[in-house]
Amino acid sequence: MNGSDHLTRTDTGALYRELSRSNLPPTGRWYAVAGLLLLVTLWGVGCFVYMMKTGMGVTGLNRPVMWGSLIASFVFWIGLSHSGTLISAILRITNATWRAPILRGAEAMTAFALMVGGLFPLIHIGRNWRFYYMIPYPNSRQLWPNLRSPLMWDAVAINTYLLGSLTFLYFGMIPDLAIARDHATGWRKKFYTVLALGFRGSHNEWRRYHVASTIFAILIIPVAVSVHSIVGWDFAMAKVPGWHSTIFAPYFVTGAIFSGLAGVVLVMAALRKVYRLENALTTVQFENLGKLLCTMSLLWGYFYFAEFLTVWYNRNPEEWEVYRSYGGHFLPLWLSMVVCNFVVPFPLLCMRRVRRSIPALCFVSFLVIVGMYAERFLIVVTSLARRNDPFIWHNYFPSWVEFSILAGALAMFLLLYTIFAKLFPIMAVSDIQERLFQATDRKIGEANVESIAMPHDTGKGGHG
Amino acid sequence: MNIKWAMAIDLDRCTGCGACVVACVAENNIPVVGEAEVEKGRLMQWLRVARYWEGEYPEAQAVYLPVPCMQCERAPCETVCPVYATYHNEDGLNAMVYNRCVGTRYCANNCPYSVRVFNWFDHEWEKPLDEQLSPDLTTRSRGVMEKCTFCIQRIRRAKETAAQEGREIRDGEVLPACVQTCPPAALLFGNLDDPHSEINRKLKDPRRFRLMEHLGTEPRVAYLKRQKGAGR
Numbered sequence: 001m002n003g004s005d006h007l008t009r010t011d012t013g014a015l016y017r018e019l020s021r022s023n024l025p026p027t028g029r030w031y032a033v034a035g036l037l038l039l040v041t042l043w044g045v046g047c048f049v050y051m052m053k054t055g056m057g058v059t060g061l062n063r064p065v066m067w068g069s070l071i072a073s074f075v076f077w078i079g080l081s082h083s084g085t086l087i088s089a090i091l092r093i094t095n096a097t098w099r100a101p102i103l104r105g106a107e108a109m110t111a112f113a114l115m116v117g118g119l120f121p122l123i124h125i126g127r128n129w130r131f132y133y134m135i136p137y138p139n140s141r142q143l144w145p146n147l148r149s150p151l152m153w154d155a156v157a158i159n160t161y162l163l164g165s166l167t168f169l170y171f172g173m174i175p176d177l178a179i180a181r182d183h184a185t186g187w188r189k190k191f192y193t194v195l196a197l198g199f200r201g202s203h204n205e206w207r208r209y210h211v212a213s214t215i216f217a218i219l220i221i222p223v224a225v226s227v228h229s230i231v232g233w234d235f236a237m238a239k240v241p242g243w244h245s246t247i248f249a250p251y252f253v254t255g256a257i258f259s260g261l262a263g264v265v266l267v268m269a270a271l272r273k274v275y276r277l278e279n280a281l282t283t284v285q286f287e288n289l290g291k292l293l294c295t296m297s298l299l300w301g302y303f304y305f306a307e308f309l310t311v312w313y314n315r316n317p318e319e320w321e322v323y324r325s326y327g328g329h330f331l332p333l334w335l336s337m338v339v340c341n342f343v344v345p346f347p348l349l350c351m352r353r354v355r356r357s358i359p360a361l362c363f364v365s366f367l368v369i370v371g372m373y374a375e376r377f378l379i380v381v382t383s384l385a386r387r388n389d390p391f392i393w394h395n396y397f398p399s400w401v402e403f404s405i406l407a408g409a410l411a412m413f414l415l416l417y418t419i420f421a422k423l424f425p426i427m428a429v430s431d432i433q434e435r436l437f438q439a440t441d442r443k444i445g446e447a448n449v450e451s452i453a454m455p456h457d458t459g460k461g462g463h464g
Numbered sequence: 465m466n467i468k469w470a471m472a473i474d475l476d477r478c479t480g481c482g483a484c485v486v487a488c489v490a491e492n493n494i495p496v497v498g499e500a501e502v503e504k505g506r507l508m509q510w511l512r513v514a515r516y517w518e519g520e521y522p523e524a525q526a527v528y529l530p531v532p533c534m535q536c537e538r539a540p541c542e543t544v545c546p547v548y549a550t551y552h553n554e555d556g557l558n559a560m561v562y563n564r565c566v567g568t569r570y571c572a573n574n575c576p577y578s579v580r581v582f583n584w585f586d587h588e589w590e591k592p593l594d595e596q597l598s599p600d601l602t603t604r605s606r607g608v609m610e611k612c613t614f615c616i617q618r619i620r621r622a623k624e625t626a627a628q629e630g631r632e633i634r635d636g637e638v639l640p641a642c643v644q645t646c647p648p649a650a651l652l653f654g655n656l657d658d659p660h661s662e663i664n665r666k667l668k669d670p671r672r673f674r675l676m677e678h679l680g681t682e683p684r685v686a687y688l689k690r691q692k693g694a695g696r
């Protein structure tokens with residue numbers, strides 16, 4: 001099967017070796033990239049410490065814009081994390097087998113995006129060194145956090161989601177860690193032996209694994225939906241024109257999945273290129289992601305239209321002033337949001353040619369990332385900048401300190417991902433194998449085509 | 465007697481002189497941040513005199529609107545604070561605990577009147593300006609929120625004096641710095657629960673209205689202004 005254009009079906013060892021190229025000993029280039037990412041991360045951390053020591057005044061924030069780029073980034077990163085849940089949980093329940101090669105990468109993205117996103121509220125608060133006041137710990141004054149505050153709902157929801165998705169990531173990885181243990185040598189052997197928890201692949205183990213992963217998948221969906229609903233309610237609960245809207249919870253969840261899918265496309269394309277995973281990550285995966293992205297773009301457009309229309313028609317002066325600033329000071333942001341989220345992606349993604357071309361899909365995904373960031377920024381900032389009292393209206397632009405922290409956060413995410421890919425099986429080998437067992441080669445003319453015949457006649461489905 | 469502090473601001477009397485703001489700054493150890501920071505929207509004053517224009521030039525007329533903390537009965541800032549740094553005290557005032565504040569700034573976002581100010585930096589009073597600091601209250605460190613307290617230190621002192629003398633607080637005994645200073649006496653402060661207080665009499669005035677009443681925050685600050693035009 002050497003040099004073939006699809007994956008080995010029968011030899012687990014060969015399959016593992018092809019899919020675990022990311023685990024090969026690090027090269028000089030790897031160190032260079034990781035070193036660079038580490039430098040940028042440290043620069044971001046340094047700027048954070050500087051901000052903590054000097055005061056929040058080093059940002060561009062003011063009254064009335066008390067929340068800015070840091071909160072926009074918080075929403076953005078938590079949004080990115082929603083892809084993993086969609087792909088591993090929802091697609092698992094709907095039995096979409098094409099997801100196998102992307103599920104590990106998406107789940108890892110969930111975990112790391114949450115880690116990075118969860119840092120932002122802590123970075124952004126005025127007295128970071130007193131963050132533990134928000135933790136319910138026993139203290140002599142018997143003071144407890146205020147559970148009426150949406151920020152507390154947030155803290156609870158995000159911690160639950162982070163723990164849940166880390167468990168989900170690790171649990172799903174156990175069979176792959178076992179394969180890795182069986183084929184690795186040296187320190188990796190010991191490393192995987194400990195992590196695989198003695199998984200032998202017996203019938204009983206598999207049965208339990210499947211039951212448990214189905215339960216996990218069902219449980220994590222409401223958690224994911226609630227997390228971004230609550231992030232939306234951080235805004236919607238407030239008496240701020242432009243924030244106080246019933247549509248925010250579903251709108252935020254939709255936006256989260258939308259940006260998350262775009263993130264998955266970019267990450268998968270990078271993995272495919274760097275670790276030569278062309279056989280595993282085929283156009284099938286990218287086309288399906290493209291279809292999902294198209295659906296989400298349409299949904300996002302619908303939600304935005306519904307929100308805009310009601311305010312535009314109603315012309316309630318408080319809300320209308322916020323919307324009017326979209327055509328004024330914030331026009332560049334508003335245009336990038338609408339163009340990058342809907343006007344360009346939707347028609348492009350309707351074309352099969354675009355969905356099947358990885359560079360084109362990456363371009364669209366990049367646009368969506370830009371557009372969704374603009375959307376988060378627009379929601380957070382404009383509503384505050386045009387508060388009820390025109391006398392205090394003020395615009396906002398982030399300072400170099402904020403830009404440094406944002407860059408540091410991106411570098412930290414990429415660094416975590418790079419290290420993860422080096423240490424752990426980034427491809428879900430056992431899930432891919434499961435899918436391959438169902439496949440056979442069909443000869444159509446001159447070409448060998450992989451085909452998955454569903455065993456309808458036996459009445460038994462695959463492991464799905 | 466229960467206490468429900470309230471303020472009335474007569475806009476027909478206000479001349480926009482800003483003496484109330486100066487008095488407030490002097491009384492409450494409010495830092496002066498300088499022109500550059502003010503331009504960035506980082507003014508620390510607890511009381512602002514917003515100026516609006518009525519009518520078109522040349523008939524334009526300035527309307528001055530002093531905006532202190534409204535001490536809302538249903539204060540939106542209180543529910544959103546994750547650590548109870550802002551709460552309702554026994555007098556119905558919306559109080560602020562600087563030591564407890566972690567600086568999420570959610571309270572400021574949720575205040576429709578935008579009267580809360582944030583300490584963007586640590587502030588310094590150069591010698592000999594530090595001599596002017598009032599010993600009755602603290603200066604605030606960077607990263608905490610602050611706002612108008614109705615001069616709570618004066619309220620406390622009056623209560624203590626009254627308690628020592630074994631009597632109730634008299635009407636007009638407590639005067640926040642802004643009320644005490646106002647040259648045209650546009651500001652009035654008193655106890656709503658005292659049926660004979662001057663503020664109760666003043667609030668029967670038909671010119672009475674409250675800021676953004678439709679939001680249901682039930683502010684304790686009322687304004688008085690003669691309305692012009694048809695149907696008034």
